[in-house]
Structures are given as C-alpha cells and as structure tokens.
Amino acid sequence: EPEVTQTPSHQVTQMGQEVILRCVPISNHLYFYWYRQILGQKVEFLVSFYNNEISEKSEIFDDQFSVERPDGSNFTLKIRSTKLEDSAMYFCASRGGPLIQFFGPGTRLTVL
Amino acid sequence: AQSVTQLGSHVSVSEGALVLLRCNYSSSVPPYLFWYVQYPNQGLQLLLKYTSAATLVKGINGFEAEFKKSETSFHLTKPSAHMSDAAEYFCAVSDRTGTASKLTFGTGTRLQVTL
Numbered sequence: 001e002p003e004v005t006q007t008p009s010h011q012v013t014q015m016g017q018e019v020i021l022r023c024v025p026i027s028n029h030l031y032f033y034w035y036r037q038i039l040g041q042k043v044e045f046l047v048s049f050y051n052n053e054i055s056e057k058s059e060i061f062d063d064q065f066s067v068e069r070p071d072g073s074n075f076t077l078k079i080r081s082t083k084l085e086d087s088a089m090y091f092c093a094s095r096g097g098p099l100i101q102f103f104g105p106g107t108r109l110t111v112l
Numbered sequence: 113a114q115s116v117t118q119l120g121s122h123v124s125v126s127e128g129a130l131v132l133l134r135c136n137y138s139s140s141v142p143p144y145l146f147w148y149v150q151y152p153n154q155g156l157q158l159l160l161k162y163t164s165a166a167t168l169v170k171g172i173n174g175f176e177a178e179f180k181k182s183e184t185s186f187h188l189t190k191p192s193a194h195m196s197d198a199a200e201y202f203c204a205v206s207d208r209t210g211t212a213s214k215l216t217f218g219t220g221t222r223l224q225v226t227l
Contacts, residue, residue: 041219099213103157
C-alpha cells in the first residue's frame with residue numbers, strides 16, 4: 001500500500017541553524033501539505049502546495065519557512081534559522097483526489 | 113473560520129465497553145469532517161469521513177460517527193473497545209472552498225483501554 005514517508009524521524013539542531021525536513025508523498029498525488037504539532041498541543045496547518053506553488057499558508061508560516069518540490073518525488077520544508085519554539089513534530093501529507101489527506105509518520109524536530 | 117473542540121483529552125474504558133469520543137465543530141459553511149487516529153510513533157491514519165451523504169458514517173476497525181447538524185457534533189463511537197484501540201484520536205474539519213482544503217484539528221483525545 002502506498003504511503004507517505006518522511007526523513008529523518010528525529011532531527012536535533014542548534015538554535016539559529018537551518019534544517020530541511022524531507023517528505024516523499026504518494027506517487028501521483030498532486031496536493032502537498034505540512035502540519036506541525038507542538039508537544040501537548042493540536043496539529044496545526046502550516047502550508048499547502050499545488051502545481052509547484054504555495055496555495056495557502058498559515059500565519060505560522062513566516063519568512064523563515066519555505067517549501068520546495070525539487071524533483072518529481074520529494075517535498076521539503078526548510079526552516080532558515082531555527083528558534084526554540086520551532087521544536088515540534090512536523091507532518092507531511094499528500095492528497096490525490098478530493099478530501100482525503102494521507103499523512104507521513106512525522107519528523108520530530110528538537111531545537112536546542 | 114472553522115474550529116473543532118474535542119471534549120476530554122483522556123478517556124479510559126474497559127475492554128469490551130463502549131467507546132465515545134466527543135467532537136463539536138464550528139463552521140460557517142457545511143463542513144467536511146474527519147476522524148484520524150495516531151498510534152504511537154506513527155502518522156495520522158484516516159478512520160472515517162463525513163461529506164454530506166449519509167449522516168451515520170462507518171469507518172475502519174468498527175468505528176462509526178454520526179453527524180448531527182443541530183448539535184454541531186460528530187462524535188466517534190465503537191460498541192466494544194479492544195486493547196488495540198489504544199491511541200490518540202483527532203477530529204478535524206475541512207472547508208469546501210478553495211483548492212487547498214486544509215484540515216483544522218482538535219486537540220486530540222487519548223484513549224486508554226484497560227483489562
């Protein structure tokens with residue numbers, strides 16, 4: 001069964017460093033998403049991506065964040081200069097048809 | 113703006129007992145509603161969805177949910193809990209406008225199943 005994969009499963013970084021979180025969506029899916037979940041809080045929408053451009057972003061997704069689909073398979077989230085408050089679980093999701101988003105297992109980002 | 117409220121961050125039931133996880137939504141337009149489950153160290157897996165067809169929706173693993181517009185609720189139930197149902201459950205809402213169809217999640221309910 002096709003699934004969304006994410007790497008790494010856990011990333012530890014120093015404050016101010018750049019990180020890139022990687023996702024491989026389900027093949028043939030056209031819509032891509034990033035969500036995050038700070039420990040003990042709800043899952044929050046960050047950004048959606050379609051047709052090689054951002055279709056919607058939340059107020060969390062500021063200039064420190066960027067997304068890219070560098071090739072036909074990967075979908076990345078870059079945080080340019082990490083802050084302590086960026087520590088969270090980051091989920092990638094993809095959608096082929098209407099409605100249903102398929103989620104990856106997440107990357108736990110720890111900023112020290 | 114849409115929102116979802118899940119009452120009870122932790123629910124504990126005995127094996128074989130009824131499971132009831134509560135979700136209330138707020139939406140200015142008819143919503144799409146979802147329940148996702150997250151097992152330890154795994155991603156979010158779709159349990160079931162409501163898209164304005166039948167108000168009683170059946171999902172995987174014996175779960176079902178009923179959409180009640182008058183109560184703005186979409187509670188998740190299962191007649192008989194199994195130990196394997198122990199997980200975190202998230203209710204989510206998506207609007208019908210735009211291409212993004214982002215999900216807005218509740219805070220989640222952790223289900224514990226005891227012997």
